[in-house]
Amino acid sequence: MNVAAEQLCLSVLNKSKTLKTVKQIHAFVCKTGLETDPFVAGKLLLHCVVTVSDALDYARRLLFRFPKPDVFMYNTLIRGLAESDTPENAFVVFAHMRRRAIAPPDSFSFAFLLKAAANLRSFRAGIQLHCQGFVHGLDTHIFVGTTTISMYAECGCVSFARKVFEEMLEPNVVAWNAIVNACFRCGDVENGERLFERMPFWNLTSWNVVLSGYMKAGEVELARKAFSRMPVKDDVSWSTMIVGFAQHGCFDDTFGLFRELHRVGMRPNETSLTGILSACSQAGAFEFGKIIHGFMEKAGFLWIVSVNNALLDTYSKCGNVGMARLVFERMPEKKSIVSWTSMIAAHAMYGYGEEAIRLFNEMEDSGTRPDGITFISILYACSHAGLIEEGCQYFSKMRDYGIEPTIEHYGCMVDLYGRAGELQKAYEFACEMPIPPNAIIWRTLLGASSIHGNVELAEKVKERLSRLDPDNCGDHVLLSNIYSTAGKWKDAAGVRRSMNEQRIRKTPGWSMIEVDKLIYSFVAGEKQNEITKEAYEKLREIMTKLRIEGGYIPQVGSVYHDIEEEEKEDSVTRHSEKLAVAFGMARLREGKSIRIVKNLRVCGDCHTVMKLISKVYGLEIVVRDRSRFHSFRDGYCSCRDYW
Structure with a gap:
């Protein structure tokens, strides 16, 4: 009877995915007298830790109520806690194991505990575990030694990691990979390279460690060379390069590598898709983003929440809130806080404060609790729409959710008052903050003083x-x-x-535009080439038409040098966003929206020119500057001249 019950229990357990079904199986185990069977209890505990996402507390109760738990059962719970949001609890369970005088801890016990110390970035806990490893005779154990190297790397102690490695009698490829990774993690690129070249042989993981290390250190060219040297590449290799290129602003490389990934017959994974979408959002590559969206739909990736969130972010940062909303509404599962926050942030960047507030209320009604980032987004929305009273209400509302305001929230409030012209109130707010204002707070106020x-x-x-x-x-x-x-x-x-x-150099203004799925960048005053010549030629034609038909008069107040008026007029004409728009008008087919990404705040003269172009040429122009979107149509801007 018990054998049959045991087989049935294990068979059903393998199919269980929720805590509710685990509890039902546990009830069946108790009813059939199997609750004291170490094998069944161990399987039940392992399932709670590994398979069911919210069953760690239940697993802990299972273990503590079991009459004679073995080391395997304790290790199982320690492992789960080490990888959880509360890794410190792994040490509590370990202490409980030692007090109950169970068999001494084994190599798995120390490996999982070292992982907990690494996740906590606790050097003190890590070095104590290292010493205990010596006491229990595990100082030469390859598994424990490798985990110790990784722990010291996480704690930023590369010298300790190297000492552990040097004391290993016969390090295997996993240990070599760990020490190379440790060097790169701690910023020691030179020793990371040297150790990599010293390795007896490399496996695929070795190459991927180097790729990741180079990218994290900002050594993009070295990563590119290593990638070209690799005899075999897997999806981790490709996604590391795609994400790395995107993070370092190498957008053409990101798009080119993604095309190459397709050409060689590799299937993109979740990481590479979020990487390419990140590049699209940063570069404002709306057309390329639509292609990725189509691919995701055909390949069946749209059920993954993180990919949906990345797609939503791409559309919103490419200036198409309508498409972002469509993705949001079609999400298959219950929307995460990231999804809601992304939608609120999208409307905030356009200055659609009322719509952002409506979304916030809708989110609350759905039962989703806002977090600190959500409140930053809603305060940002109020700031860019001039909703002072509403912004103050949301700032006060944070305490209703037990959220303590951070420096970012205080910065939003300074921005809220500053943009509205209430400069004295903004200054007093900054001076009376309970935490010292940082440079960003004062810089926000300096920007408001400038406006x-x-x-x-x-x-x-x-x-x-x-x-x-x-x-x-x-x-x-x-x-x-x-x-x-x-x-x-x-x-x-x-x-x-x-x-x-002081040799302080001004950051040059640049603007980017996507034309035929390629990204073109323009910098004011840069050396001319075929692309910029085409842009200047079209711009001269546009400016002449704007003067005649639109009554354009250059706003030379945007030029901050004491030079002749004619020189000032020439200077404002050559701003990078004007060149990008002109190039787009020369290359894009009629009726196509023009989307520009700019690294600095758009100036008053460029803002006026964009409004006039949208009216005279009947064009829609979307400009994303460093703080918000401007959508120009029929001579008007979505910001209502409040930015």
Whole structure:
């Protein structure tokens, strides 16, 4: 009877995916008298830890109620806790095991505990475990030694990791991979390379460790060379390169490698898809994003929540909130907090404050609790829509959810007041914050002072910034611009002279546009080539038409140098976003929307020009600058001139 019951129990357990069914099986085990069987109890415990996502607490109760748990059962729970959000609990279970005088811990016990120490970044716990390993005679065990290397790497102690490795009698390829990875993780690229070249032989993991290490260190070219040397590549190799290129802004390389992945017959995985979508969102590559969307639909990836969230983010950052909303509404499962927050952030970037608030309320009604990032998004939405009262209400509402405001939330409030012109209130808010304002807070206020032309406050804020971040080029440029706008050319020249003396270089403005699934970048004043010549030629034609039909008069206030009016007019004409739009108009077919991504805030003159182009040429132009979207149609902008 018990044998049959045991087989039935194990058969049903293998198909169980929820805590509810696990409890039902446990009840059956108790009813049939199998609750004291170590084999059945061990299987039940392992299933709770490995297969069922929310059953760790239940597994702990199972273990503590079992009359004589063995080391395997304890190791199973320690393993689950080590990989959970509360790895410190693994040490509590280990202490319980030692108090109950069970058989001494084995190599698995220490490997899982070292993993817990690594996840906690606890050097103190890690070194204590290392010492206990010596006591239990496991100092030469290859499995424990390899895990110890990884633990020290996570704690940033590469010298300890190397010492452990050097004391190994016969390190295998896994141990070699661990020490190479340790060097790269701790930023020791030189020793990572040297150890890699010393390895007796390499496996695929060895190459992938090096690729990942180079990318994390920003050594893109070295990663590219290593990738080309690899005799065999798997999906991890491809996804590491795609994600790495995207993270370092090598968008053409990202798109090219994704095409190559298809050409060689490899199937993209979840990581490579989120990587390519990240590149699309950063570059504003809407057309390429649509191709990836089509591929995902055909290949059956749209059931994966993380991929859906990446797709939603891509459409929203490419300036198509309608498509983002479509992805959001078609999500197959219950929407995660990331999905809701992404949609709120998408509307915030467009200045659609009321719609963002509606989404927030809808999210609450669905039973999803907002987190700190959600509140940053809703405060950002209120700030960019001028909804001061609503923003204050949401800031207060954070405490209803037990969320303590962070520096980012306080920054949103300073921005909320600053954009609305309530500069004194913004300054007082910053001074009265319970945590010291950082450079970003003061920089936000400096930007608001620039928008509203408050020289006195700008000088006061810049003095604070000089103590926190004296070498930031943007702060110097902003102050120089404020002086120039106020006609204080001598003070502006003094700031620029100070920048030269300190060798502080201004960040050049650039704009990108996608044309025929290729990304083109423009920088004002760059050396001309065939692409820029085409853009300048089209721009001259556009500006002439705007003067005649649109009544365009250059806003030379956007030029912050004491030079002749004619030179100022020429300077504003050559801004990178104008060149990108002109190139798009020259290359894209009629009726096609133009989408631009810019690294700096769009200037007043460019904003006016975009409105005029949209009216005179009947075009839709979408510009994403460093803080928001501007959608130009029929001579109007979605920001309603509030940005």
